[in-house]
Every structure is written in C-alpha cells, then in structure tokens.
Amino acid sequence: MATRNIKEVAQLARVSVGTVSNVLNRPEIVSPATRERVFEAIKKLGFVRNEVARHLRVGRSRTVGLVVLDVANPFFVDVAQGAEAVADEHDSMVVLCNSAGDPGRERRHLDQLEQQRVMGILITPVETESPWVEELIARGTPVVLVDSPATGLQCSVAVDDRLGGQIAGAHLVERGHRRIGFVGGPPSVKQVADRYAGVTAAVAAADGTVELLTFTGPTLTVAEGRAIGERVAVLPPEERPTAAFCANDMMALGFLQAMASHGLRVPEDLAIIGYDDIDFAAAAAVPLSSIRQPRVLLGRTAIELLLEEVVEPEQHRHRQVIFQPDLVIRESSAMLR
Amino acid sequence: MATRNIKEVAQLARVSVGTVSNVLNRPEIVSPATRERVFEAIKKLGFVRNEVARHLRVGRSRTVGLVVLDVANPFFVDVAQGAEAVADEHDSMVVLCNSAGDPGRERRHLDQLEQQRVMGILITPVETESPWVEELIARGTPVVLVDSPATGLQCSVAVDDRLGGQIAGAHLVERGHRRIGFVGGPPSVKQVADRYAGVTAAVAAADGTVELLTFTGPTLTVAEGRAIGERVAVLPPEERPTAAFCANDMMALGFLQAMASHGLRVPEDLAIIGYDDIDFAAAAAVPLSSIRQPRVLLGRTAIELLLEEVVEPEQHRHRQVIFQPDLVIRESSAMLR
DNA sequence: AGATTCTTTTGAATCGTCTCAAAGACTTGG
DNA sequence: CCAAGTCTTTGAGACGATTCAAAAGAATCT
Structure with a gap:
C-alpha cells in the first residue's frame, strides 16, 4: 500500500530528488554526508526503487x-x-514462457514480452517460418533463436540435429539392426525434421538392407511416446522394428513404458535410443542411450549473443553458433544377439 | 529501434492522444468511424502499446x-x-524464478520482483522464517505461500506433508518392513521436517519393533539421492534398512540408481517410496511408489488466492488451503517375501 | 430557432525516475 | 579580497500512457 517514492525520500533527507537519484545511480559523485543522510531516509521509509518508472x-x-x-x-x-546464470551476472532477469508448441500461445507471449519492452527475446519457435518473430525484430526487439535455424535477421544457437540423427542411426545400424523405427513428432518442427533427415542419411549409407519405418504423433511428450509405443508393440514381430530412434527422451521414456507394459524386453526385443540425454534418461527402467546436447551451454551462448547485440548494436554481426551432439550409449541399445 | 508511441498514432489518425487511449481501453465509447481510423494508424505504424508506461x-x-x-x-x-493457466485467463503473466534453495538467490529475486512492482508473489520459501517476505508484505506486495505454512500475514496453499509422511510410513510398516530409512534433505526445509515427522509418527504407531534410520544431505536432488544411496548400499545387510522413504521423487530416482549400480534389487533387497509422484516416477527403472500431491491444483489455487486479494483487498481474509496427499503404489514397494 | 440531452472528443495533469544545464558552495592561488 | 577553478546540489523537463472534467458536436423535443 504505502509505496514510497523518491520525492518522499528527498523530503525526509532534505535534499532534492536529483540528489536522491544520484545516490541511487552514481553514489560516488555525492558527498559522503549527504549520501549517508539519503541512505538513512531510504531505510527509514522502506523505499524500494520503482524499476518501472526508471x-x-x-x-x-x-x-x-x-x-x-x-x-x-x-x-x-x-x-x-544456462541463460539465467548469465543473466544473473549482468543483474538481469530471465522470464520463462511456455508456448507448449502452440503458435497461439507463442504469439501471446511474444506480444506480452514486446509490450513489456524486454531487452530481448530468446526463442525456440514453434514453426520455422515465423512472421511474428520477423516483425518483432523489425520493430526493434532483438531476438536470438535457440535450436532453430537463423534467417540472417538474428543470431542463433543450435546443435546439429541432422548430425545427431545420423549418429543415432549409424549406431543402430552398426549394432546390427535392419528394421529401424523413427518415433517423432510433426515434421513441421525443425528438430524433428532434421533428426529424421539424419537417420535417413545413416540408413541410406548402410548396405541397402536397412529399412526405416516412421511413426509420428502431434506432440513430443511422454504420453505421445507411450501412445506410439502401444501401436508399435502390437505389430507382428516380423513387421515390428528391432530398434527405435525417438525424437527426444520424453518420447523415448513413454515408448519404453509401452514396451514394458506389453512384455517386450529392451533392448533384446527392441532397442531404443533417445535424444537430449536429460538427467532422467539414465534413471529410466532401462537406462536410455541418447544423443547428448550441450543444454546449459546452449542457453548461456544464446543470452551472450543477445547481450552482445544489445550492448553494441552498431558493430554487432549476427552469428549462427552450432554445437556438435554426442552419442551416449547405455543399456537400451546394447548389442543384439 | 523505431518504437512508435500513442502520440504518433494520434497524429496519423488525426485525433487526440486521449482518443487513441480510449480506442485501446474502451473501444465501445469511441465512434466506429474514428475507431477504424485509429486502428488503421496503429497497424500502419506497427504501434505496440508500452505496458511499462501504462x-x-x-x-x-x-x-x-x-x-x-x-x-x-x-x-x-x-x-x-497450474498458476500459468489461471494467469492466462486473466491475461496476466507468471514469471518463474528459481531460488535453487539458496536464500541469497531468493532474496535477489524478491528484490527484483518488488522493484518491478509485480501484482503479487507466489513463493515456496527456502526458510520457514523469512523476514524478507514479511517486510515485502508490510511494504504492500501481496504474497501467497506455496507448500509452506502461513504466518497469518498472507494466504497459503499446502499439502499435508505430515500426513503424507505418515501414509508412506504406514504403507512400509504394513508391508512388513522393520528397519526403515528416511532419505531426506536439511530439516530446515519445512517439507522435509514434516514428512519426517509423519513417518516418525507412523513408526511410533507400529508395534514398537520398527526402527527408523535417518540419512540426510544438503539438497533434494537426484545427485544427492544417488550419493546417499551409495552410502546405504555399502552398509552390511543387517544394518541396512529394508525400505527407504525418500523426501521427494528426485532423490528416490537417484537412490534407486545407486541401488542398481550396487546390484541391490528393488524392492526385494530394499523397497523404495518417493514423494510428489512426478511423471518420471512411473517411468523409472523400477516404477516408483510415491505420495501424490495435487501439483497443478496447488498452483491454480495459489494464484486464485492472490488474485482474490488483489481484486478485493478490503474484504479479503487470509486463508490457508490444505490438500490431502494420496498413496500411489507401484513396483518399488511391492510386498516383501 | 432555441433549449435540452446525449454522444464524442479533447488536452492538461499525472504516475516515479533520470538527465543535464546551470546555480551554488568551497578551494586555491595571486 | 578577488578570480578561477573544483565539487555538489538543484530542479525543470522528458519518458508514454491514462484519466477526467470540460468543450464540442449531434440529436431530440417544444
């Protein structure tokens, strides 16, 4: 209720508002005596600077x-x-918004952020072609794309998803699998499309006897993975893939649960490899093999690029930083016998 | 760069700034013709309302x-x-801040939020007695405590953690366990203390032959659970508990991993029950029994209480809403033989 | 036409803080 | 004691949108 302002502080300390402002922003130019008096007034009144007005x-x-x-x-x-750690060092704040894969929600969040005049936005867009994002940039809000290809209007950080898919595919082929299933989400999601392209390339590079089956659903969640798993589990053994590459670990975990509930053994009946290597992957029913991405570094780099753009807009050149994924082998993709 | 303001819109539409403001906030009181003209100007200029000034x-x-x-x-x-869903309906925004259990970080976040003059704050405080929070309230920022007991100065939502601990303890006792381990974090965290009190009560209510061992660490993470698990796994069988109640599912997952890596079978050698029933609990190596909390409802209720306080401060009476936890039994605590 | 009522539009004041030119207070040297 | 510098402090504009009393314009009635 009783929010004090700079004027009340000035009154109590018997100085002008300008001086209070100086104490707050450049204390060194104010004489020690005055400074002390102002600090006392601030404390006595419980004054908290209004960041909005500032x-x-x-x-x-x-x-x-x-x-x-x-x-x-x-x-x-x-x-x-990762992003927050860097923001912290620059006493900035990160506000986390969830588009939940819904373009409508994404747009509402972008609108709100723009209205708040945020310093900039880091975003993993729902759709690759996003006119909203481009307009946002045109109107002056710096944007860094995370895990999505840049259009040249902004910086971006990403992990080479095509390579990740390829590594996963090559790993399964090398393990002797000849019928591989890709468990993914909508191909409109860039990550899914790239990972799929990667595994396709790996299969093509094999001796021609490897078959790639595709199973997709609208989302990339645990539930979706489970649902797809149910469909796969009931296939006759000769049609069922002997290995599945899931577009992310959430799906892989759901998929794994479906296998278990249908009595299929992993990796004996069906091997699984996920993507992201989230911490829970190692704790799964059968520890999941996965493609690891430098998650924290991705966030750190994204905000660093943003800050660079904000601090020196003149000499800033948009860049695309691409990281390499790693293969992490665990039990879920152990050798076939 | 080129951020337009209401004045430019007014100029282009040949109306006063007051009218533009009216179009934005109470379009129905502006004549259709004028309204249309203003909308056109807004569109042409790419004007975005400055929420800060507003x-x-x-x-x-x-x-x-x-x-x-x-x-x-x-x-x-x-x-x-849960909180975000409700905020969305009231076109508000939730900014998520992570104290990571560190009072310093918590304080910095609270300071920043107060400086931003947020409508209110929902918080799970690091420490039960928090002078910062009380001062915050005294200065006029409404607060709702989440999963923490209220002091009467504010509303709170919580789940009866003592009851949850009791249910978990009773479950293990009923399953025949006579040496139960409590795997928790620092007792300064209210949740931990309450859950411990609950299991203690359950043990005391048994026939007196049940022993309760306590293992704690400084955090409530997967890594901590794993570390404690390592310590427990190497105990001689006659000292090792036959069941563990973990203060949350993250710890339980880590603990479970440690058991696996030491070749101990769950639940045969050691049963485990966690707390929270996060989605990953069901997908664990051995599906985890857990105490379920109405997580989303907790968030929904918290923000509803906050909104109630903000909208009608006069007739608002602080309330404490307490939910009941449920027992979810899965494989990790199946019957002893 | 003039009086009355209703609808629209106007524009100055306001929110809390920062900026910056200018004034005021002190020093120092001559 | 004065002039010329330093330090400090001052206070009048911004910043962009909202509000609201009052003015202007339309419509209705006598």
Whole structure:
C-alpha cells in the first residue's frame, strides 16, 4: 500500500530528488554526508526503487524473455538455467514462457514480452517460418533463436540435429539392426525434421538392407511416446522394428513404458535410443542411450549473443553458433544377439 | 529501434492522444468511424502499446512472480503450469524464478520482483522464517505461500506433508518392513521436517519393533539421492534398512540408481517410496511408489488466492488451503517375501 | 430557432525516475 | 579580497500512457 517514492525520500533527507537519484545511480559523485543522510531516509521509509518508472525514462529493460516449446521437458529447463546464470551476472532477469508448441500461445507471449519492452527475446519457435518473430525484430526487439535455424535477421544457437540423427542411426545400424523405427513428432518442427533427415542419411549409407519405418504423433511428450509405443508393440514381430530412434527422451521414456507394459524386453526385443540425454534418461527402467546436447551451454551462448547485440548494436554481426551432439550409449541399445 | 508511441498514432489518425487511449481501453465509447481510423494508424505504424508506461500510470502490474525451490524438479514445473493457466485467463503473466534453495538467490529475486512492482508473489520459501517476505508484505506486495505454512500475514496453499509422511510410513510398516530409512534433505526445509515427522509418527504407531534410520544431505536432488544411496548400499545387510522413504521423487530416482549400480534389487533387497509422484516416477527403472500431491491444483489455487486479494483487498481474509496427499503404489514397494 | 440531452472528443495533469544545464558552495592561488 | 577553478546540489523537463472534467458536436423535443 504505502509505496514510497523518491520525492518522499528527498523530503525526509532534505535534499532534492536529483540528489536522491544520484545516490541511487552514481553514489560516488555525492558527498559522503549527504549520501549517508539519503541512505538513512531510504531505510527509514522502506523505499524500494520503482524499476518501472526508471525503465520508462531510461528506455531499456533489464529482463530477457525466453520462450520455450515445453517447460515440462528438462531439456528446456537446462537451457533456461544456462541463460539465467548469465543473466544473473549482468543483474538481469530471465522470464520463462511456455508456448507448449502452440503458435497461439507463442504469439501471446511474444506480444506480452514486446509490450513489456524486454531487452530481448530468446526463442525456440514453434514453426520455422515465423512472421511474428520477423516483425518483432523489425520493430526493434532483438531476438536470438535457440535450436532453430537463423534467417540472417538474428543470431542463433543450435546443435546439429541432422548430425545427431545420423549418429543415432549409424549406431543402430552398426549394432546390427535392419528394421529401424523413427518415433517423432510433426515434421513441421525443425528438430524433428532434421533428426529424421539424419537417420535417413545413416540408413541410406548402410548396405541397402536397412529399412526405416516412421511413426509420428502431434506432440513430443511422454504420453505421445507411450501412445506410439502401444501401436508399435502390437505389430507382428516380423513387421515390428528391432530398434527405435525417438525424437527426444520424453518420447523415448513413454515408448519404453509401452514396451514394458506389453512384455517386450529392451533392448533384446527392441532397442531404443533417445535424444537430449536429460538427467532422467539414465534413471529410466532401462537406462536410455541418447544423443547428448550441450543444454546449459546452449542457453548461456544464446543470452551472450543477445547481450552482445544489445550492448553494441552498431558493430554487432549476427552469428549462427552450432554445437556438435554426442552419442551416449547405455543399456537400451546394447548389442543384439 | 523505431518504437512508435500513442502520440504518433494520434497524429496519423488525426485525433487526440486521449482518443487513441480510449480506442485501446474502451473501444465501445469511441465512434466506429474514428475507431477504424485509429486502428488503421496503429497497424500502419506497427504501434505496440508500452505496458511499462501504462503500468506506471495505472499503478498495478499484470505480472505475478513465482519463486520456486528448484526448477529442475518437475513438481514445481507442474505447480507453475497450474498458476500459468489461471494467469492466462486473466491475461496476466507468471514469471518463474528459481531460488535453487539458496536464500541469497531468493532474496535477489524478491528484490527484483518488488522493484518491478509485480501484482503479487507466489513463493515456496527456502526458510520457514523469512523476514524478507514479511517486510515485502508490510511494504504492500501481496504474497501467497506455496507448500509452506502461513504466518497469518498472507494466504497459503499446502499439502499435508505430515500426513503424507505418515501414509508412506504406514504403507512400509504394513508391508512388513522393520528397519526403515528416511532419505531426506536439511530439516530446515519445512517439507522435509514434516514428512519426517509423519513417518516418525507412523513408526511410533507400529508395534514398537520398527526402527527408523535417518540419512540426510544438503539438497533434494537426484545427485544427492544417488550419493546417499551409495552410502546405504555399502552398509552390511543387517544394518541396512529394508525400505527407504525418500523426501521427494528426485532423490528416490537417484537412490534407486545407486541401488542398481550396487546390484541391490528393488524392492526385494530394499523397497523404495518417493514423494510428489512426478511423471518420471512411473517411468523409472523400477516404477516408483510415491505420495501424490495435487501439483497443478496447488498452483491454480495459489494464484486464485492472490488474485482474490488483489481484486478485493478490503474484504479479503487470509486463508490457508490444505490438500490431502494420496498413496500411489507401484513396483518399488511391492510386498516383501 | 432555441433549449435540452446525449454522444464524442479533447488536452492538461499525472504516475516515479533520470538527465543535464546551470546555480551554488568551497578551494586555491595571486 | 578577488578570480578561477573544483565539487555538489538543484530542479525543470522528458519518458508514454491514462484519466477526467470540460468543450464540442449531434440529436431530440417544444
């Protein structure tokens, strides 16, 4: 209720508002005696600076928006933690928004962030071609794309998903699998399309006897993975793939559960490899093999690029940073016998 | 760069700034012709309302801060999703902050949120007695405590953790366990203390032959659970508990991994029950029994209480809403033979 | 036409802080 | 004691949107 302002502080300390502002922003130019008096007044009144008014005057906010595809996916939580760590060092704040894969939600979040005049936005867009994002940039909000290809209008950080898919595919082929299933989400999601392209390439590079089956659903969740798993589990053994490459670990975990509930053994009856290497992958019923991405680093780099753009807009050149994924082998893709 | 303001819109539409503001906030009182003209100008200029300035004038923000103990814990992600769903309906925004169990980080977040003049704050405090929170309230920011007991200065939502601990303990006792381990974090965390009190009560209520061992660490993470598990696994069988009640599912998952890596079978050699029933619990190596909390409902209720307080401060009476936990039995605590 | 009522539009004041030119207070040297 | 510098402090504009009393314009009635 009783929010004090700079004027009340000035009154109590018997100085002008300008001086109070100076104490707050450049204490070194104020004489020690005055400074002390102002600090006392601040303390006595319980004054808390109104960042909103400050921002209105200064014109630049200290918060960064991070819009992710799915907060429930630990992958994005880790990206967020990376971003937050850097923001913290620059006493900025990251506000985490969840588009949940819905373009409508994504747009609402972008609108809100723009209205708040955030310093910039980090986003994993729902759709690759996003006019909203381009307009946002045109109107002056810096954007860094996370895990999505840049169009040249902005910076981006990503992991080479095609390579990741290829590594996963090659691993399964090398393990002797000849009928591989790709368990993914909508191909409109860039990550899915790239990982699929990668595994396709790996299969093509094999001796021609390897078959690739595709199973997709609308989302990339545990539930979706389970649902697809149910469909796969009931296939006759001769049609059923002997290995599945899941577009992410959430799906892989769901898929794995479906196998278990149908009495199929992993990896004996069906091997599984996921993507992201979230912490829970190692704790799964059968520890999951996965393609590891530098999640935290992704977030760190994204916000660093953003800060660079904000601090020196003039000499900033948009860049695309691409990281390499790693293969992590665990029990779920152990050798076939 | 080129951020347009209401004045430019007014100029282009050949009306006063007051009219533009009216079009934005109460379009029905503006004549259709004028309204149309203003909308066109807005579109042509790519004008986006400056929420900061609006807020400065109106004095109330549309964002709510949510400060959680650990974003990596899916429990809190679900609470956040519940809160966000309600905020969405009231076109507000939830900004998610992670204290990571560190009072310093918590304080920094609270300071920042207060400076931003958020509408209110939902928080799971690191420490039960938090002078910061009380001062915050005294200065006029409404607060709702999540999963923490209220002091009467604010509303709170919580789940009866003591009861949860009791249910878990009773379950293990009933399954025939006579040496039960409690795997928890620092007792300064209210949740841990309550769950411990609950299991203690359950043990005391048994026939007196049940022993309760306590293993604690500084955090409530997967890694901590694993570390404690390592210690427990190497105990001689006659000292090792036959069942473990973990303070949350993250710890339980880590603990379970440690058992597996030491060749101990769950539940045969050691039964496990966790707390929270996060989605990953069911997908664990051995599906985890757990105490389920209404996570999403917790978030929904918290923000509803906050909104109630903000909308009608006069007739608002602080309330404490307490939910009941449920027992979910899975393989990890199946009957002893 | 003039009076009355209703609908629209106007524009100055306001929210809390920062900026910056200018004034005021002190020093120092001559 | 004065002039010329330093330090400090001052206070009048911004910043962008909202509000609201009052003015202007339309419509209705006598």
